[in-house]
Amino acid sequence: MRQQYGFVFLLLLFISKYHAQNLTTISPVEWNGDPKLCTVNPSATPSTIPGPPLPKFSNKAEFALERVEIKHILNVSLPTEITMYQQIYDYDANKLIVVKNNKGFINVEYYYYDILKKSTYYKGEFCVVTDIPKENNMDSASAIQLPNGTWHIRPMNEFMLFSNENPSRPIVRPIYLGQDIVRGIPVDKWQTCYINKETYQTTRRIWAFAQQGVVMPGSTIENYAIPVQALVSASVVFPNGTQAFEVDEVFNVLSFRPGIIETTDALAPPKGVFCASGPGQTLVSLKDVGxxxxxxxxxxxxxxxxxxxxxxxxxxxxxxxxxxxxxxxxxxxxxxxxxxxxxxxxxxxxxxxxxxxxxxxxxxxxxxxxxxxxxxxxxxxxxxxxxxxxxxxxxxxxxxxxxxxxxxxxxxxxxxxxxxxxxxxxxxxxxxxxxxxxxxxxxxxxxxxxxxxxxxxxxxxxxxxxxxxxxxxxxxxxxxxxxxxxxxxxxxxxxxxxxxxxxxxxxxxSDFDTSVFDAQSERQTSIYSPPFYSSPNGYKMRARLYLNGDGNARRTHMSLFFVLMRSLNDPILKFPFNYKVSFCLYDQTSSQRHIIDSFRPDIKSSSFQRPRLDMNIASGIPKFIPLEMIQQEGSPYVRDDTMFIKILVDFGEIQKTLLPYALSLNPGLPMHIQQTMIKQEAERRIQLQSDEQLKRL
Known part of the structure; x- marks a missing residue:
């Protein structure tokens, strides 16, 4: 309630002061500014000291600002307020970024002049999109329209509200006031006066720029101007000339650089904040950008x-x-x-x-x-x-x-x-x-x-x-x-x-291999190998594996079977199929204790007749290996959830004693090389056996 009474008192004071003044009004056309601050006609008296050339500004800059603001409403002064800013200005990119820190609350503003939108990120938590003002000569961040019709950020001299020579906007020429020392830095001081006749608003700025020849952190060989401080006074008056309120501000420019050295991180919006600007916003699909x-x-x-x-x-x-x-x-x-x-x-x-x-x-x-x-x-x-x-x-x-x-x-x-x-x-x-x-x-x-x-x-x-x-x-x-x-x-x-x-x-x-679990749950009791051929014009066949066993071997052994398949080669092949089939489960360690078992087809069984359907009934070895041998921790037959099984169809009547040798050969060798090696091993053993017999004689 105290705040309400204070507001009413202030409002009454405000109204009484207004009515106490002369009611004679000045038309906007005749009004040239608040004489307590500055007027554009007549303007301020320049210094008697010859001034330097007008400051030269870069197209890019980054700098920090300390803003000290004091507001006066009639005879009442409000508390002083300090705000810190960091600004990144880029005329060529048509962009402006402003970081504002007021009492620990940090907001970041991104200006997109090409679409006249400003995204403000509050405390890095959420975003609000607003329109950028247009052609407001009292607002340095407002957009201007170029001759080609596009909207653009103001040149640096206009952005700082220092000067304007563009005839499409009110001409503003700064007046040289002389030299001074600000924060221990020799400076040249200039005054500018901006007015808004419609609102009876006046803004006086006294800019201080480092004198040429003074070495500053942002000095360059191009001799771009380095602003040091701006003293700003702004007021609004009633049409009768009574000053309604006045704001005095001190802008201390810190670490001014006529260029941008910030990383892309500093230019990117805050993490995890989506900024919805409404209809017309350019949004993409992930696949569209790769x-x-x-x-x-x-x-x-x-x-x-x-x-x-x-x-x-x-x-x-x-x-x-x-x-x-x-x-x-x-x-x-x-x-x-x-x-x-x-x-x-x-x-x-x-x-x-x-x-x-x-x-x-x-x-x-x-x-x-x-x-x-x-x-x-x-x-x-x-x-x-x-x-x-x-x-x-x-x-x-x-x-x-x-x-x-x-x-x-x-x-x-x-x-x-x-x-x-x-x-x-x-x-x-x-x-x-x-x-x-x-x-x-x-x-x-x-x-x-x-x-x-x-x-x-x-x-x-x-x-x-x-x-x-x-x-x-x-x-x-x-x-x-x-x-x-x-x-x-x-x-x-x-x-x-x-x-x-x-x-x-x-x-x-093995990453998605669920065959063992499917077999244990009897959801999928067996799996088939891809089809393969004994030769380009030979028998078509495949293996069938019951990981959890089949028949009387269920849940005790892994069952392995051989399946004949129908193919276009069958009319020229010999049936019934009567060649010995051997299975080899590889020991994947250096021990090489492979599990080998064989069977010879029963030529009376339908499993080995010429196939009339896609596949014959599987036949083989129900109790190929006990489950405990492959399920135990560190089993040599299972590595990285993978087993290797080789199927050998013996068309050459390999001796039983040669079978372990044949199955131990490097599977990567071409088949004709393996057959040659088996033949040589057989001949070596025959010769060795012959030599042994001669020794006994």
């Missing part, structure tokens, strides 16, 4: 949230298939509160989820790939997998704002920054029950940082440059503390950050 996740990849991810100082880690693998018809996602992580790693595979094609305990090797198979809503603050890993469509598979189209370039991961990587916003996302989850509350966050900004591993590589002519490496993903969530009071001062934010490492487009066959 940003897209590959159809298959492996990447390690570190993640943290605004509520956690500890990073969580997970390994993400993704396979969309060559034709995009299948989609599988795997992530390996340590669940919160657990000491054991867990692997989860979502098979979106079969609508199954595999939950694998890496310590004991067990697997639980669930129908469906649905993940309940999770609290992102405490479970950012499952949150990422739950909403991966937003980030990987199906990101928003024509919704991303390009925010320039920024250093990522310290200063080691330069990233292109793209930001979007998703309304009413994500759902809010009760911490105690883990269930959705039915409410959502007001909005979530999503920011991607992508880089290029081969920056000099040329992309295809019909495609944009490919940003092939995701570096970071940053999410900032917004909601109002009080939904009934949607004020910028009432905003609550939380954030998640994901950092990506060791991105690879290669996947191992």
């Amino acid at each position: 940003v897209s996740w590959p159809n298959r990849f492996s990447v390690r991810v570190d993640t943290s949230t605004s509520r956690s100082s500890r990073w969580q880690r997970f390994h993400l693998r993704y396979d969309q298939g060559r034709d995009g018809g299948s989609r599988r996602l795997r992530y390996d992580f340590m669940p919160p509160g657990s000491e054991d790693f867990q692997s989860i595979i979502h098979d979106y094609s079969d609508n199954l989820t595999y939950i694998i305990d890496q310590r004991i090797g067990s697997c639980k198979i669930n129908a469906g790939v649905y993940i309940p809503d999770v609290n992102f603050i405490y479970d950012p890993i499952r949150f990422f997998v739950k909403h991966e469509a937003h980030f990987i598979f199906n990101p928003p189209e024509n919704a991303w704002e390009f925010n320039g370039f920024r250093s990522c991961r310290g200063n080691t990587i330069k990233c292109t920054i793209l930001t979007t916003s998703v309304d009413n996302f994500p759902p809010m989850v009760d911490l105690d029950t883990g269930a959705s509350t039915g409410e959502t966050w007001q909005a979530t900004n999503i920011e991607y940082g992508w880089s290029v591993r081969a920056p000099y590589a040329r992309p295809p002519s019909d495609q944009p440059k490919q940003f092939d490496y995701p570096v970071s993903l940053y999410l900032k969530m917004y909601r109002f503390r009080d939904s009934n009071n949607p004020s910028p001062l009432n905003i609550l934010t939380e954030d998640i950050e994901y950092e990506f490492y060791e991105m690879s487009h290669d996947l191992k066959p």
Whole structure:
């Protein structure tokens, strides 16, 4: 209430003062400024000392300002206010960036003169877009229209409201006042007077520039002017000449440089803030700028949230298939509160989820790939997998704002920054029950940082440059503390950050191999090898493997079978098929203790007659190897979740004693070389046997 009484008192004082004055008015045409400050006719008396040439200004500059403001309304002085600014001015780029720090509240303004829009980022949290004023000669940041019709930032002399020689706007010529010392720096002082006849507004500026020859931190060989200080007095008067109020300001210019040396980081908007400017805003799809996740990849991810100082880690693998018809996602992580790693595979094609305990090797198979809503603050890993469509598979189209370039991961990587916003996302989850509350966050900004591993590589002519490496993903969530009071001062934010490492487009066959678990659950009891031929014009065949056993070998042995297949070569081949078949399971260590077993076909069985269907009935060795030998920790027959099995069809009647030798040969050797080596080994053994017999005689 005290503030209200003070306001009423001030208003009454204001009105009484006005009525106490002479009511004779001055027309705007005849009014030339507030005589207490300056007038344009007559103007101020110049110095009797011959002045130097008018200051010369650069097209680019960056500098800091300390602004001390004192307001007077009639006879009442308001408290002094100090504001710090940092400004980056670029006439050639038609851009202006202003950082404002008032009482610890930092706002950043980005001026885009080509579209007459200003984006203001408040405290680095949210953004508001407004129009840039046009042709306001009292506002240095207002846009001017060039002869070609485009809108542009003012030249530096007009931007500083120092002078104007353009006849399309009011001519302003500064008056030299003489020399002085300001902050210990020898300066030349100039006065300018700007008025607005319509609003009876007057602004006097007394500029101090470092004298030529004085060495300043921003001095250049071009002798560009280095401003040191501006004393500004502005007033508004009533038409009868009574001064309504006056503002006195001191602008101390600090660290002025006639050029821009800031990095791209300093020029980029704040992290994770999307700036919606409404209709006409240029937004892109990620794929349009060469940003897209590959159809298959492996990447390690570190993640943290605004509520956690500890990073969580997970390994993400993704396979969309060559034709995009299948989609599988795997992530390996340590669940919160657990000491054991867990692997989860979502098979979106079969609508199954595999939950694998890496310590004991067990697997639980669930129908469906649905993940309940999770609290992102405490479970950012499952949150990422739950909403991966937003980030990987199906990101928003024509919704991303390009925010320039920024250093990522310290200063080691330069990233292109793209930001979007998703309304009413994500759902809010009760911490105690883990269930959705039915409410959502007001909005979530999503920011991607992508880089290029081969920056000099040329992309295809019909495609944009490919940003092939995701570096970071940053999410900032917004909601109002009080939904009934949607004020910028009432905003609550939380954030998640994901950092990506060791991105690879290669996947191992074992990454998504669920055959063992499918066999154990009897969902898929067997798997087939790809078809192969005994020779270009020979028999077509394949192997069939029961990882968990078949028949009376079920759950005790791995079963391995041989299958004849129908082919175009069959009319010229001999049937029934009667050649011995050998299986070899490779020992992948240096011990080379391979498991070898053979069988000779039963020519009376239908399995070895000429195929009438696509495949004959499989036949082979049900108890090929005990399961415990391949399931035990450190099994030499399983490395990196991979087994190697060789099938040898013996058309040359290899002796049984030669079989281990034949199967131990380097599989990479051409077949005719292997056959030659087998023949030579057979001859060597015959010769050795002959020599032994001669010794006995």
